[in-house]
Amino acid sequence: MNGFGHRLKELRTERKIGIKPLSRHLGVSHTYISHIENGRATVSDRFISRVARFFKQDKDELKMLVGRMPDDVRKIFYRHPREALHFIRENFPSYQATLSTQLTIPAIATKTIADFPSTRFQGSKLKLLNWLWDNIKNLNFTSALDAFGGTGSVSYLFKTHHKSVAYNDSLRFNYIIGKALIENSSVTLDADDIDFILTKHPTIKYQSVVADNFKNIYFTDEENQWIDQTVQNIVHIKNKHKQALAYFSLFQSCIIKRPYNLFHRKNLYVRLAPVERSFGNKTTWDKPFETHFLNFVKEANNAVFDNEQSCYALNEDAFGLNNHYDLVYIDTPYMNKQGVSVDYYDFYHFLEGLTVYTDWAKQIDYESKHHRLKPRYSVWSDRKAIHQAFQKLFHRFRDSIIVVSYRNDGIPSEDELVRMLKEVKRKVTLVSYGPYKYVLSKNGESKEILLIGE
Numbered sequence: 200m201n202g203f204g205h206r207l208k209e210l211r212t213e214r215k216i217g218i219k220p221l222s223r224h225l226g227v228s229h230t231y232i233s234h235i236e237n238g239r240a241t242v243s244d245r246f247i248s249r250v251a252r253f254f255k256q257d258k259d260e261l262k263m264l265v266g267r268m269p270d271d272v273r274k275i276f277y278r279h280p281r282e283a284l285h286f287i288r289e290n291f292p293s294y295q296a297t298l299s300t301q302l303t304i305p306a307i308a309t310k311t312i313a314d315f316p317s318t319r320f321q322g323s324k325l326k327l328l329n330w331l332w333d334n335i336k337n338l339n340f341t342s343a344l345d346a347f348g349g350t351g352s353v354s355y356l357f358k359t360h361h362k363s364v365a366y367n368d369s370l371r372f373n374y375i376i377g378k379a380l381i382e383n384s385s386v387t388l389d390a391d392d393i394d395f396i397l398t399k400h401p402t403i404k405y406q407s408v409v410a411d412n413f414k415n416i417y418f419t420d421e422e423n424q425w426i427d428q429t430v431q432n433i434v435h436i437k438n439k440h441k442q443a444l445a446y447f448s449l450f451q452s453c454i455i456k457r458p459y460n461l462f463h464r465k466n467l468y469v470r471l472a473p474v475e476r477s478f479g480n481k482t483t484w485d486k487p488f489e490t491h492f493l494n495f496v497k498e499a500n501n502a503v504f505d506n507e508q509s510c511y512a513l514n515e516d517a518f519g520l521n522n523h524y525d526l527v528y529i530d531t532p533y534m535n536k537q538g539v540s541v542d543y544y545d546f547y548h549f550l551e552g553l554t555v556y557t558d559w560a561k562q563i564d565y566e567s568k569h570h571r572l573k574p575r576y577s578v579w580s581d582r583k584a585i586h587q588a589f590q591k592l593f594h595r596f597r598d599s600i601i602v603v604s605y606r607n608d609g610i611p612s613e614d615e616l617v618r619m620l621k622e623v624k625r626k627v628t629l630v631s632y633g634p635y636k637y638v639l640s641k642n643g644e645s646k647e648i649l650l651i652g653e
């Protein structure tokens with residue numbers, strides 16, 4: 200991406216045109232151009248064509264700068280890899296030392312979705328990824344926005360298929376996960392990092408926010424102290440991607456030790472009471488934090504790879520996102536037909552709190568037994584506003600291919616979603632997965648659906 204950003208800046212300087220006038224010519228915001236020039240934003244093929252037209256450049260040459268090969272060149276590489284490499288090395292001898300390691304053929308991913316870590320999260324699409332891919336693989340796109348990213352499983356799918364991916368989620372802890380698994384292309388946690396994270400340092404003045412505010416709510420006293428120490432060590436890690444991997448492992452360790460994998464109730468007693476249980480896994484709950492943490496570090500490290508495209512993570516409300524992507528994937532919180540929705544901010548407030556550790560206590564709603572964060576309004580929990588919210592999103596991304604995941608029995612209904620999508624897209628396809636067992640759902644009739652608007 201830097202190659203393209205650099206070239207764009209060069210062309211702009213040669214032409215003596217400022218960012219703002221150029222943004223008007225290209226029909227995008229000036230901040231977007233500035234992000235591109237700094238290597239912080241992905242670009243669609245359509246945008247590259249506009250730049251090529253404006254500056255009278257060859258669009259294939261510009262595409263090569265973001266690592267996308269024109270189809271004819273790609274075919275040559277696939278059919279004649281040896282000859283193609285030989286030809287390039289012969290003609291560019293000064294690059295020989297690095298070419299052999301750097302030149303890989305795009306579209307051959309070094310990872311598959313099987314390398315995605317074992318997360319436990321309401322609404323994760325991990326088990327549906329193969330079905331999802333089967334339905335979208337023939338769409339023509341190179342850049343994709345995962346606007347409601349959650350675990351990042353769908354972003355990871357795109358990443359393995361060599362797409363340029365923007366992961367987004369409005370929750371900060373999810374955004375950090377996106378940084379660890381999607382944006383991060385090369386950094387892993389090594390033995391020294393792990394040693395630092397798991398050690399008590401005399402130089403750090405530890406606070407006890409978890410121990411003070413969550414006694415007998417989710418974890419034992421000893422576990423609360425472990426979380427306090429670990430999260431404060433993580434804050435001291437300078438490399439942002441290493442830090443994100445450590446946070447990821449801490450979040451997953453907290454989730455796996457919770458009955459129902461949620462933080463919606465004060466129910467430590469469920470875990471500790473000496474009774475027969477028909478659910479959950481007491482052995483997993485009682486395993487030390489450190490054991491879980493080390494396992495998740497291993498899984499997260501293994502998931503890291505470079506797909507040679509620009510991939511990054513965002514932490515925005517979906518309504519404020521740029522609309523410059525070839526494809527936008529929309530997987531909002533689900534509202535059932537009684538108007539009850541999944542409130543992610545409430546279910547996972549503990550993890551969100553960990554990301555604002557020193558400020559956390561001020562943000563707690565002490566009226567609630569489980570010490571959640573003070574509630575926030577979400578349009579996805581408002582049955583009177585949810586239709587309009589979908590309409591607004593579809594309108595915002597009307598220039599992209601829109602792919603929507605939902606269920607057939609919610610609000611809005613399947614028919615309503617199709618109708619709304621048809622307001623902005625000529626061709627709308629509806630695909631149904633068939634009955635799917637959702638985590639914690641008692642409704643076996645619910646069907647997962649996919650709407651594709653082209």
Ligand SMILES: C[S@@+](CC[C@H](N)C(=O)[O-])C[C@H]1O[C@@H](n2cnc3c(N)ncnc32)[C@H](O)[C@@H]1O
Pocket residue numbers: 320321322323324325346347348349350351352353367368369370373515516517518530531532533543544577579
């Ligand atoms: C159904 S989940 C997405 C699951 C995801 N596809 C996966 O495979 O893990 C919905 C996500 O939307 C996020 N979210 C809720 N409101 C949002 C908003 N206004 N903008 C962006 N993200 C939002 C939630 O934090 C949650 O992670």
